[in-house]
Amino acid sequence: MTAPVRRAGVFAALCTLSLVVPLFDPRVGAVVAGAVLLGAYVITGGPLFELLAYPGDYEDSRLYGLITFVLAGVALGLMATAASMPVSIFVGTILLVGYGNLGEQLVRLRTDRDVVRVVGFCLAATTAAIAGQLVTHSLTGDAVASALPIVVFLAASGAFLAALLRDVLLRSDDPIVVLSVGLLLWLLAELEPTLGTGEIAIALGITVALGYASYALETASIAGMLTGVLLALLTIVLGGYGWFAVLISFFAIGGLSTKFRYDRKAELGVAEDNDGARGSGNVLGNAAVALIAVLGYAASDAGFLPRDPELFLFAFAGSIATAMSDTLSSEIGSVFETPRLITTLEPVDPGTDGGVTWQGELAGIGGAVVVAAIAYGLFPQVEAIGAAIIVAAGIVGMTVDSLLGATLEGSLLGNQGVNFLATLSGAIVSALFVLSFLGPS
Known part of the structure; x- marks a missing residue:
C-alpha cells in the first residue's frame, strides 16, 4: 500500500x-x-x-x-x-x-x-x-x-x-x-425538490451518459464534463426534462460546432485549444446564468421568491439562446476570412475580438431560433410571442458579446467574463420583454 x-x-x-x-x-x-x-x-x-x-x-x-x-x-x-x-x-x-x-x-x-x-x-x-x-x-x-x-x-x-x-x-x-x-x-x-427513486436514477443515468459522451467525443475536457454533468443534473431535478432539453441542445450543437472545419480554424489560428474540448470555464461562462435561473425557478416555486416561476423559464431560455447564438456565430463565422469589427465595420483579421461576418450572424440567428423552437414545443406557456422573445433575446445577447469583445475583452474582461455578461444580458432582455408584452408575473 x-x-x-x-x-x-x-x-x-x-x-x-x-x-x-x-x-x-x-x-x-x-x-x-x-x-x-x-x-x-x-x-x-x-x-x-x-x-x-x-x-x-x-x-x-x-x-x-x-x-x-x-x-x-x-x-x-x-x-x-x-x-x-x-x-x-x-x-x-x-x-x-x-x-x-x-x-x-x-x-x-x-x-x-x-x-x-x-x-x-x-x-x-x-x-x-x-x-x-x-x-x-x-x-x-x-x-x-x-x-x-x-x-x-x-x-x-x-x-x-x-x-x-x-x-x-x-x-x-x-x-x-x-x-x-x-x-x-x-x-x-x-x-x-420532490422526486422519486426511479426519477433520480433516470436523471443520473442520462446526465452521466451524456457527460461521458461529451468527453469521449472530445467536445469537453474532464473539468468541462463534470461541470456539464452537474449543471444537467440540477436542471433536470429542479426544472424538469423540458429545461434539460433546452440546455442539452446548446451543449450538443455548440460542442459539435467546435469541430466544424476544425482544420481550417487551426490554419487561421482561431481554433479552440485541446482539439475543441471545452473546459469548465467555458461551460460555466455560457451556462452559469442558466443555472442561476434554474435555482431562481426552484426558489420561486418553493415560495422563497415572490416572482412567478415562469419568469425564470424565459430568463433561462434567453440565456441559452444567447449562448447558442454566440457559439454558432463564432464557430461558423470564424472560418471566413472577411470579418469586420462590429463597432466600426472595418475589416479585421480572423479571430479578432468583436469581429463578425454575415455568415456567422446568420448562424447565430439560426441558433436562437433552434432554442426558441425547442422551448415552444415543450412549454405550453411559451406561445408564438414567447418564442419571438427568446429569439430576440438571443440576438441581443450575441450582439452584446460582440460589442464587449470589441471594446473590453483583453483589457478589462476575459473571454469567460464576456460570455457571462452576454448570457446575462440575454436573460434580462428575455425577462423584461416578458414583463412588457405578456404582463407582470
Whole structure:
C-alpha cells in the first residue's frame, strides 16, 4: 500500500468521526475536533507526521493540511448546530470528501487514466455521502426510506462538485472543497425538490451518459464534463426534462460546432485549444446564468421568491439562446476570412475580438431560433410571442458579446467574463420583454 493510499485511509477514518455529532452531542463532536486539532499541531515529525503530511507540510513541519481540513469541518459543524443546516448535510459532506479521496487513491493503484480516477472519486464519494446521510437520518429518528431519493440527489451533486473542484484546484485545497460542497447541498436541501427513486436514477443515468459522451467525443475536457454533468443534473431535478432539453441542445450543437472545419480554424489560428474540448470555464461562462435561473425557478416555486416561476423559464431560455447564438456565430463565422469589427465595420483579421461576418450572424440567428423552437414545443406557456422573445433575446445577447469583445475583452474582461455578461444580458432582455408584452408575473 502506497503512502498516498495510507494517508487517504487515515483521513477517511478521521472523517468517520463526524458521526459523533448525530450519535452523541455536538459538544462531544467539538471535543473530538479539538483533540484532532491539538494532535495535528503538536505532531511535527516521526512516522505519524510522515503518514498524515501533505507535500507542503514539510517546509514548516506542521500538519497544515489536516488542520485546515478539520477547521473547515468545524465551520460546517457550527452551521449545523448554530444555523439551520441539517446535520445529515454536515456528515454527508465530510464523508464525501474523505472517502472520495480514498477511492481516487485506490484507483490510482490500478491506472493513471484521469477519467477513471474521477469516476473512482465520484463513486466512492457518492456512496459515502449516501451512507452518512442515511445513518444520520436513522440516528435522529427521521424516516429513511422516504428520504432516499433526495439523499441520492444530494450525494451525487456533491460528488460532482467536489470532483470538479479537485480537478481545477490543488490537493491541499480540500477545505475549500468541503465548504463549497456543504453550502451547495444546504441550498439544494432547502429547495426541497420532490422526486422519486426511479426519477433520480433516470436523471443520473442520462446526465452521466451524456457527460461521458461529451468527453469521449472530445467536445469537453474532464473539468468541462463534470461541470456539464452537474449543471444537467440540477436542471433536470429542479426544472424538469423540458429545461434539460433546452440546455442539452446548446451543449450538443455548440460542442459539435467546435469541430466544424476544425482544420481550417487551426490554419487561421482561431481554433479552440485541446482539439475543441471545452473546459469548465467555458461551460460555466455560457451556462452559469442558466443555472442561476434554474435555482431562481426552484426558489420561486418553493415560495422563497415572490416572482412567478415562469419568469425564470424565459430568463433561462434567453440565456441559452444567447449562448447558442454566440457559439454558432463564432464557430461558423470564424472560418471566413472577411470579418469586420462590429463597432466600426472595418475589416479585421480572423479571430479578432468583436469581429463578425454575415455568415456567422446568420448562424447565430439560426441558433436562437433552434432554442426558441425547442422551448415552444415543450412549454405550453411559451406561445408564438414567447418564442419571438427568446429569439430576440438571443440576438441581443450575441450582439452584446460582440460589442464587449470589441471594446473590453483583453483589457478589462476575459473571454469567460464576456460570455457571462452576454448570457446575462440575454436573460434580462428575455425577462423584461416578458414583463412588457405578456404582463407582470
